[in-house]
Amino acid sequence: xxxxxxxxxxxxxxxxxxxxxxxDSCPPEKELLEAILQVSPVGIGIVRKRILLWGxxxxxxxxxxxxxxxxxxxxxxxxxxxxxxxxxxxxxYGMLERDGFGEVSARCVRKDGFILNCRVHARPTNSRDPQDxxxxxxxxxxxxxxxxxxxxxxxxxxxxxxxxESSLGIAIIDRQGxxxxxxxxxxxxxxxxxxxxxTGKEWFEKAYPDPExxxxxxxxxxxxxxxxxxxxxxYRTFQVTCKSGKEKTVHFRPxxxxxxxxxxxxxxxxxxxxxxxxxxxxxxxEAMAALSGGVAHDFNNILGAILGYTxxxxxxxxxxxxxxxxxxxxxxxxxxxxxxxxxxxxxxxxRSEQVxxxxxxxxxxxxxxxxxxxxxxxxxxxxxxxxxxxxxxLADPDKIHQMLMNLCTNAYHAMAESGGxxxxxxxxxxxxxxxxxxxxxxxxxxxxxLTVKDTGHGMSPxxxxxxxxPYFTTKCKDxxxxxxxSVVQTIVQSHGGAIRVKSEPGEGSQFSIFLPxxxxxxxxxxxxxxxxxxxxxxxxFVDDEEMLADLGKRVLEHLGYSVCVQTSSMEALxxxxxxxxxxxxxxxxxxxxxxxxxxxxxxVLKIRPDIPVILCTGYSERISEEKAEMIGIRDxxxxxxxxxxxxxxxxxxxxx
Numbered sequence: 001x002x003x004x005x006x007x008x009x010x011x012x013x014x015x016x017x018x019x020x021x022x023x024d025s026c027p028p029e030k031e032l033l034e035a036i037l038q039v040s041p042v043g044i045g046i047v048r049k050r051i052l053l054w055g056x057x058x059x060x061x062x063x064x065x066x067x068x069x070x071x072x073x074x075x076x077x078x079x080x081x082x083x084x085x086x087x088x089x090x091x092x093y094g095m096l097e098r099d100g101f102g103e104v105s106a107r108c109v110r111k112d113g114f115i116l117n118c119r120v121h122a123r124p125t126n127s128r129d130p131q132d133x134x135x136x137x138x139x140x141x142x143x144x145x146x147x148x149x150x151x152x153x154x155x156x157x158x159x160x161x162x163x164x165e166s167s168l169g170i171a172i173i174d175r176q177g178x179x180x181x182x183x184x185x186x187x188x189x190x191x192x193x194x195x196x197x198x199t200g201k202e203w204f205e206k207a208y209p210d211p212e213x214x215x216x217x218x219x220x221x222x223x224x225x226x227x228x229x230x231x232x233x234x235y236r237t238f239q240v241t242c243k244s245g246k247e248k249t250v251h252f253r254p255x256x257x258x259x260x261x262x263x264x265x266x267x268x269x270x271x272x273x274x275x276x277x278x279x280x281x282x283x284x285x286e287a288m289a290a291l292s293g294g295v296a297h298d299f300n301n302i303l304g305a306i307l308g309y310t311x312x313x314x315x316x317x318x319x320x321x322x323x324x325x326x327x328x329x330x331x332x333x334x335x336x337x338x339x340x341x342x343x344x345x346x347x348x349x350x351r352s353e354q355v356x357x358x359x360x361x362x363x364x365x366x367x368x369x370x371x372x373x374x375x376x377x378x379x380x381x382x383x384x385x386x387x388x389x390x391x392x393x394l395a396d397p398d399k400i401h402q403m404l405m406n407l408c409t410n411a412y413h414a415m416a417e418s419g420g421x422x423x424x425x426x427x428x429x430x431x432x433x434x435x436x437x438x439x440x441x442x443x444x445x446x447x448x449x450l451t452v453k454d455t456g457h458g459m460s461p462x463x464x465x466x467x468x469x470p471y472f473t474t475k476c477k478d479x480x481x482x483x484x485x486s487v488v489q490t491i492v493q494s495h496g497g498a499i500r501v502k503s504e505p506g507e508g509s510q511f512s513i514f515l516p517x518x519x520x521x522x523x524x525x526x527x528x529x530x531x532x533x534x535x536x537x538x539x540x541f542v543d544d545e546e547m548l549a550d551l552g553k554r555v556l557e558h559l560g561y562s563v564c565v566q567t568s569s570m571e572a573l574x575x576x577x578x579x580x581x582x583x584x585x586x587x588x589x590x591x592x593x594x595x596x597x598x599x600x601x602x603x604v605l606k607i608r609p610d611i612p613v614i615l616c617t618g619y620s621e622r623i624s625e626e627k628a629e630m631i632g633i634r635d636x637x638x639x640x641x642x643x644x645x646x647x648x649x650x651x652x653x654x655x656x
Contacts, residue, residue: 043139049131050075062141080109088120098123108139116141169266173200178407180261189245189250189268207240221254232503237269249273302374335640358518361391361400361448365424368404372422376412379419388428390527393448394518395495403491407452407511410485414456415507421451429514439514441498446517450590453510467501532562532644533651537584541565542572542600543616544592548639552587555643559650569595580608585654590617598623598631605632612653616641 039042043059045052055063055070063070063078069293088106095102102122107115124135140333163170169186173179177200187193190207191330197203200221208214218236251267273421342532369384393400403464411422427449431442459467468489475513488511492499496516503509539561543549552567564583566572576583586604590597601613617637622648634653637645 010037013317031071043141045070045137045139047075047135047137047263048133052077053134059139061635062110062116062139063108069111078108078113080107092120092122096122097131106139108141130418163383169268171266173262173264175260177201179330186266189242189248189266196243206243209241212581213239231432254609356394356396358392359395359397359400361393361395361450361515362386362389362426364397365398365404365426368401368408370569371405372408374414376422377416377419380412380415381421383421383423385423385425386447387426390428390446391426391448391649392518393515394494395515400471400493403488403513404450404452406485406488409458411452411454411509413452414458418456420455420508423451425451425453427451428517433516441493441497442514442518445499447514448517450513450515451510453508455508458505458507458509460505464501464503475536505596532559532647534647535651535654536562538562538564538648539655540572540576540583540586542569542586542588542592543567544569544589544598548589552641555646556640558643559647561650569593569597569600573600577607581612583611583612585650587616590615590623598628598633601631601633612656614649614653 019575037056040056041058043056043062045055045059048055048342052070052073054069055065060066060070076085076355078084079088084107088104089334091104092102095104100123102120104120106118106120108118109115119140120137121140122135125134125136155281163183166183166185169189170181171179172184173182178195179197179199182194182197184190186358192203192206197206204214204218208217220236236252238250238252240248242248248270249272253262253265253267255265257263290531302568365384369382372594373382408422408424414420415422429447429449431439431444436442436444467485469486489499492513492515498514500512500514501509502512541549541552541554541556541563542565543552544567549565549567553563556563564575569588572588573595576586587599588597588600592600595603597615597617601615604611604613609632612634613632614635614637615623615633616637616639617623623636623638635649637649
């Protein structure tokens with residue numbers, strides 16, 4: 001019936017595109033036919049020479065178009081690609097010419113871009129030449145699959161928006177190490193686009209330009225990929241060089257997906273780390289300010305002893321050699337005491353990057369107790385008890401030192417008025433599966449326990465609940481800012497430890513720090529030789545202080561060396577340049593006019609790369625062990641030079 005009236009339909013459409021497919025003058029049965037076609041839940045359309053002439057309501061609803069948008073358009077508009085359009089036409093018309101009926105699977109595209117998986121059933125009105133005649137097609141969408149794909153499409157859109165609007169950098173890396181996706185925040189964070197880092201090789205070379213640091217990052221990445229997919233076990237923090245050259249501290253969280261691809265999340269911690277560093281430094285200065293009076297008092301005592309014994313020795317020389325010897329011994333003791341005091345102050349106040357390594361807690365506690373004995377009031381007694389020799393932990397020694405100083409400074413303030421006793425103790429405790437319930441921060445195993453206990457005024461339960469809040473303090477404005485205990489808590493947490501506090505008003509306070517024990521080699525172990533090793537090599541000694549230059553010459557000659565002493569670094573360089581092979585080793589001060597020691601070392605090593613160079617310094621932020629090593633300097637020795645230290649250091653480098 002549709003076929004016999006197709007010419008009438010075509011004439012009506014040509015005269016008026018909005019004319020209904022079946023005119024008002026048609027017989028009732030034709031009205032019935034149009035009604036059947038319109039109410040059909042199956043999409044039905046009429047095509048001639050691949051041009052859409054008509055589509056029923058179901059077709060319009062399925063594809064998201066209205067009648068005007070479909071009429072007279074190429075059927076290609078209904079397919080996601082020309083290739084799909086050509087394939088369907090080729091297969092369908094082949095069947096129509098052969099069998100007079102066609103049925104093919106097709107991927108159709110809605111107006112909103114969503115892809116439909118459909119089945120197309122077609123029959124021509126002219127079986128002799130389907131390409132020229134009309135074709136009636138029924139299109140059936142896979143509704144179950146349609147609903148699933150629609151839901152997936154919605155979820156995909158949600159995740160796309162979430163990823164692209166995220167404040168975290170996100171990248172996807174395939175099995176071959178190629179970057180297949182980076183979100184906008186990744187580019188904002190680092191400056192790199194997908195074109196800049198097509199593979200991991202380019203990323204590692206650009207993000208970690210230092211070869212040694214790059215090897216460390218690559219090794220860590222490979223090791224992490226071999227481990228389980230538990231995201232908690234696989235996060236790292238690295239210094240990343242951005243496209244602009246700026247360095248950022250970045251937290252990485254890699255996850256291996258079921259497809260084998262890797263999703264990596266990047267969190268910029270640069271500002272957070274800077275704030276933490278400023279917090280640590282501010283708190284250090286607060287603690288040093290609290291102890292400054294005691295430091296000045298102890299220095300005056302030391303200087304008084306040195307000056308007094310020196311004057312007495314001069315008066316008794318040469319009549320009473322025994323008294324002179326006694327004076328010299330006490331001068332030496334006072335000098336060592338001053339050296340250790342300066343060492344502790346510098347150790348506590350210096351700026352340094354966190355370096356985690358195996359370290360013994362006992363020696364650090366001993367150093368802290370010695371510093372405190374020097375600067376605290378005599379009304380406060382100090383007791384040190386190291387109950388375990390197994391005190392090795394994986395930690396940053398500077399941070400452990402700062403943590404102990406903070407706790408001891410708090411204890412000092414609690415006992416400043418009435419005096420008391422400060423107890424420092426070190427023990428070992430086994431945290432088993434039952435004890436973990438009381439220490440959720442810890443894993444089962446052996447833990448080193450550091451305890452700082454005072455007999456001060458103690459704290460109420462209300463105060464105990466707030467002591468770790470930053471800037472909370474019960475002290476007056478001049479005595480503290482409330483940073484000390486919050487810094488202590490941060491240090492403990494960064495080392496995988498736990499802190500517990502006991503205190504009652506009038507009964508003092510006890511802070512216990514639990515740190516995981518480390519079973520390995522102690523990187524801080526130092527051997528002290530009983531005898532002074534010497535030699536006969538020729539040494540170039542450079543120091544702009546004439547008194548120290550003379551002292552260095554006398555000490556080295558006492559050890560058997562031949563010494564060339566210079567107080568001008570420029571003249572020392574000329575002497576070395578004139579005959580580089582005349583010397584076996586160079587010792588130079590760091591802080592000198594015209595040519596500082598580190599620059600002198602560079603020039604000397606450029607002339608003769610194999611010569612050992614030792615740098616001496618009293619205190620400087622310009623040089624670190626890492627920077628010295630990059631220059632080629634073999635060792636950095638802190639002033640004042642101690643004969644045992646210099647003797648041992650010289651032999652170690654001369655015999656390498």
